[in-house]
Amino acid sequence: ALVSMRQLLDHAAENSYGLPAFNVNNLEQMRAIMEAADQVNAPVIVQASAGARKYAGAPFLRHLILAAIEEFPHIPVVMHQDHGTSPAVCQRSIQLGFSSVMMDGSLGEDGKTPTSYEYNVDVTRRVVEMAHACGVSVEGEIGCLGNLETGLAGEEDGIGAEGVLDHSQLLTSVDEAVSFVKDTDVDALAIAIGTSHGAYKFSRKPDGDVLRIDRIKEIHERLPNTHLVMHGSSSVPQEWLQIINQYGGEIGETYGVPVEEIVEGIKNGVRKVNIDTDLRLASTGAIRRYLAENPSEFDPRKYFKASVDAMKQIVIDRYLAFGCEGQA
Numbered sequence: 001a002l003v004s005m006r007q008l009l010d011h012a013a014e015n016s017y018g019l020p021a022f023n024v025n026n027l028e029q030m031r032a033i034m035e036a037a038d039q040v041n042a043p044v045i046v047q048a049s050a051g052a053r054k055y056a057g058a059p060f061l062r063h064l065i066l067a068a069i070e071e072f073p074h075i076p077v078v079m080h081q082d083h084g085t086s087p088a089v090c091q092r093s094i095q096l097g098f099s100s101v102m103m104d105g106s107l108g109e110d111g112k113t114p115t116s117y118e119y120n121v122d123v124t125r126r127v128v129e130m131a132h133a134c135g136v137s138v139e140g141e142i143g144c145l146g147n148l149e150t151g152l153a154g155e156e157d158g159i160g161a162e163g164v165l166d167h168s169q170l171l172t173s174v175d176e177a178v179s180f181v182k183d184t185d186v187d188a189l190a191i192a193i194g195t196s197h198g199a200y201k202f203s204r205k206p207d208g209d210v211l212r213i214d215r216i217k218e219i220h221e222r223l224p225n226t227h228l229v230m231h232g233s234s235s236v237p238q239e240w241l242q243i244i245n246q247y248g249g250e251i252g253e254t255y256g257v258p259v260e261e262i263v264e265g266i267k268n269g270v271r272k273v274n275i276d277t278d279l280r281l282a283s284t285g286a287i288r289r290y291l292a293e294n295p296s297e298f299d300p301r302k303y304f305k306a307s308v309d310a311m312k313q314i315v316i317d318r319y320l321a322f323g324c325e326g327q328a
């Protein structure tokens with residue numbers, strides 16, 4: 001059944017688990033997520049970015065998600081719009097039937113320029129008024145994602161600040177988070193605590209804390225009824241990087257957020273964990289390997305099946321690690 005984000009995250013908070021939210025662009029990702037959720041009986045959050053809507057077309061994405069709900073009627077599914085850059089974008093998604101939208105007013109309509117607190121409150125509050133009138137949940141964001149040491153947002157295209165940011169932007173302030181929720185009434189709040197989008201999060205193997213768990217804890221204590229969201233939460237599996245490079249790819253040394261640290265975040269109040277890059281890496285690695293090992297094969301279903309299986313295993317692993325098993 002299609003449910004709102006609020007319903008799922010309230011359940012996650014009551015039962016002390018966290019939900020991965022996976023980005024979807026195509027049938028293979030959608031199948032991998034639903035088959036994994038079905039196998040471990042977990043609820044589903046799938047999210048569509050602006051890039052996904054451009055690639056697949058909003059109606060195709062919408063019907064992919066509706067098809068998933070039809071095929072797996074016993075699994076609750078949130079259809080979420082990721083990183084909306086304006087109230088107009090969110091309004092279109094609400095009209096299309098999304099059950100949750102993100103208004104990311106921490107960046108301007110270009111998805112790159114950091115904005116003022118007042119701008120962020122203004123656009124987010126407008127979306128909350130519109131969405132709540134339709135039973136749709138809203139995620140807002142305060143702070144700018146980026147590596148706390150280098151100040152870099154991490155991704156070249158898509159959503160992310162350009163240039164180098166300072167600490168006051170990279171680490172969400174507790175007081176600002178509290179007043180932002182009071183001023184906007186968002187259901188969920190994305191915070192900046194050391195993660196960044198894309199595959200290039202950390203250039204050295206994390207040998208300690210990469211997340212500011214202390215900050216998550218402080219914000220959660222002051223905002224116990226607001227569900228905290230962590231973007232940029234891919235773990236960048238080293239085994240998939242190795243497979244990609246072994247079969248002709250060229251991806252340099254890079255590291256993501258260790259799963260154990262995400263689990264620590266969940267223990268301290270994180271309820272939604274955004275993951276896109278990990279499924280991209282698994283999919284690409286599986287397809288490269290399949291084609292290299294089966295050079296005369298040309299039926300796309302064969303290598304797409306390899307990609308579905310690889311993504312499905314990552315989804316299962318995250319569901320188990322985050323405590324989602326049996327929660328559907």
Ligand code: G3H
Nearest residue numbers: 049051052158159197276
């Ligand atoms: O927020 C970033 C997500 O990974 C979506 O990326 O805009 O390339 O679809 P995308």
Ligand code: 13P
Nearest residue numbers: 198231232233234276277
């Ligand atoms: P990753 O690039 O770490 O997978 O993050 C995805 C994300 O935050 C989507 O909004």
Ligand code: NA
Nearest residue numbers: 106143144145
């Ligand atoms: Na931001």
Ligand code: ZN
Nearest residue numbers: 197231232274
């Ligand atoms: Zn994001």
